[in-house]
Amino acid sequence: MAQLIVRRLTALIATGTLGVAFLTGPPAASTTLTSAPTVIGGQPDHPWSGAAVYFETSFGADGSSCTGALWKPQIIVTAAHCVMEEAGDPIVSPSAITVWPAGANVEAVAPADVQVTFISAEWIPADGSTVDIAFMTLDRPLGATLITRLAKPQEVSTLAKAGAPITYVGYGLTVPRDDPSQASSPVPLSLSEPLTDMYDENKTFTVLGDGITSTCAGDSGGPYMHEVAGELLLIGPLSGGSGPPCESDGAEADAAGTVVSDFSTMANEALSNAGLEPDQQSISTLVLSEPNTKRGTKVIAAQIGTTGQMRAAVKTRLGRNSPVWVGVYAWDDAADEWTVVSEKRVRTRKNGRLSFTTRADQDQVVALYDKKDRLLVEWDVLAR
Numbered sequence: 370m371a372q373l374i375v376r377r378l379t380a381l382i383a384t385g386t387l388g389v390a391f392l393t394g395p396p397a398a399s400t401t402l403t404s405a406p407t408v409i410g411g412q413p414d415h416p417w418s419g420a421a422v423y424f425e426t427s428f429g430a431d432g433s434s435c436t437g438a439l440w441k442p443q444i445i446v447t448a449a450h451c452v453m454e455e456a457g458d459p460i461v462s463p464s465a466i467t468v469w470p471a472g473a474n475v476e477a478v479a480p481a482d483v484q485v486t487f488i489s490a491e492w493i494p495a496d497g498s499t500v501d502i503a504f505m506t507l508d509r510p511l512g513a514t515l516i517t518r519l520a521k522p523q524e525v526s527t528l529a530k531a532g533a534p535i536t537y538v539g540y541g542l543t544v545p546r547d548d549p550s551q552a553s554s555p556v557p558l559s560l561s562e563p564l565t566d567m568y569d570e571n572k573t574f575t576v577l578g579d580g581i582t583s584t585c586a587g588d589s590g591g592p593y594m595h596e597v598a599g600e601l602l603l604i605g606p607l608s609g610g611s612g613p614p615c616e617s618d619g620a621e622a623d624a625a626g627t628v629v630s631d632f633s634t635m636a637n638e639a640l641s642n643a644g645l646e647p648d649q650q651s652i653s654t655l656v657l658s659e660p661n662t663k664r665g666t667k668v669i670a671a672q673i674g675t676t677g678q679m680r681a682a683v684k685t686r687l688g689r690n691s692p693v694w695v696g697v698y699a700w701d702d703a704a705d706e707w708t709v710v711s712e713k714r715v716r717t718r719k720n721g722r723l724s725f726t727t728r729a730d731q732d733q734v735v736a737l738y739d740k741k742d743r744l745l746v747e748w749d750v751l752a753r
Contacts, residue, residue, distance in 0.1 A: 411558025539591025578622030
């Protein structure tokens with residue numbers, strides 16, 4: 370049980386320093402869109418090219434381009450910073466996104482006749498382990514997907530420990546970021562890079578570059594994949610990178626991404642919005658730990674669904690109409706402290722009973738406090 374060390378938190382201020390450069394097509398200074406349609410030194414005509422999707426996002430008068438992965442015919446997985454200007458900012462309107470057919474030559478075909486209807490995103494900057502993931506649901510299928518399923522966390526861990534090579538496919542610059550030509554290819558290119566053993570509870574992974582080929586601006590959100598026993602597994606979207614040949618910052622060549630299957634609540638929410646059943650094959654099922662009760666509190670019922678929706682009823686020793694705070698908390702490695710994901714106040718009814726609903730995800734804690742900030746009950750949100 371992850372016992373909360375701090376008193377009830379009242380605010381969440383997300384801060385952090387990113388150790389890698391984001392790889393979106395950089396926002397333009399005017400109304401023109403910065404187009405960055407691919408991998409520096411990458412190879413064309415990869416059999417998995419059809420898993421990559423090129424899209425453009427309008428941020429008011431500015432715009433950028435990114436890559437995404439077609440996970441399901443109606444669901445694109447990409448990087449959160451492709452749909453948000455800054456961490457903590459609102460997600461862009463779905464109408465601000467234009468999507469091209471998967472694997473398309475973007476100079477030869479028009480945008481696809483689809484509309485983004487729903488976007489969920491999580492962007493938590495941290496030094497070297499930024500969580501940066503988004504799911505976009507479409508109003509109709511974009512086409513058949515090549516991806517068989519999501520790589521399970523334990524599969525990613527095994528691949529990382531072995532330093533296994535994984536494949537990236539996407540739309541990004543074919544020259545260094547500071548090259549004035551901003552040369553690009555209209556088709557997705559691929560490269561293969563070995564995983565490092567840095568995959569851990571931070572839900573991110575890192576690949577090592579060779580200084581000759583690399584992802585660059587416009588590649589953000591594109592898929593890293595690996596084939597196992599004939600199944601094409603989506604490991605996660607690219608977030609950013611550093612070092613040559615894209616960056617001339619003198620840093621070691623590497624790139625980082627986010628492990629999709631670690632975000633079961635967001636993934637199942639996207640599936641639900643697309644009218645699909647929860648993914649039981651590669652996404653962990655959320656469960657609640659045994660409650661840690663204090664001050665005579667009794668749990669009458671508590672359950673959490675595949676989308677992270679939690680419902681519970683408890684009986685306290687508080688008087689009728691007493692205020693109780695329901696909080697969802699997550700551990701912030703960068704800040705080395707618990708931070709508030711959400712918090713709301715409810716009131717007890719007759720005999721100190723109360724019921725509530727909230728939304729929580731894997732590795733978070735749901736806790737109830739009285740008006741003196743004393744813990745009444747808490748649960749860990751686990752995955753199995």
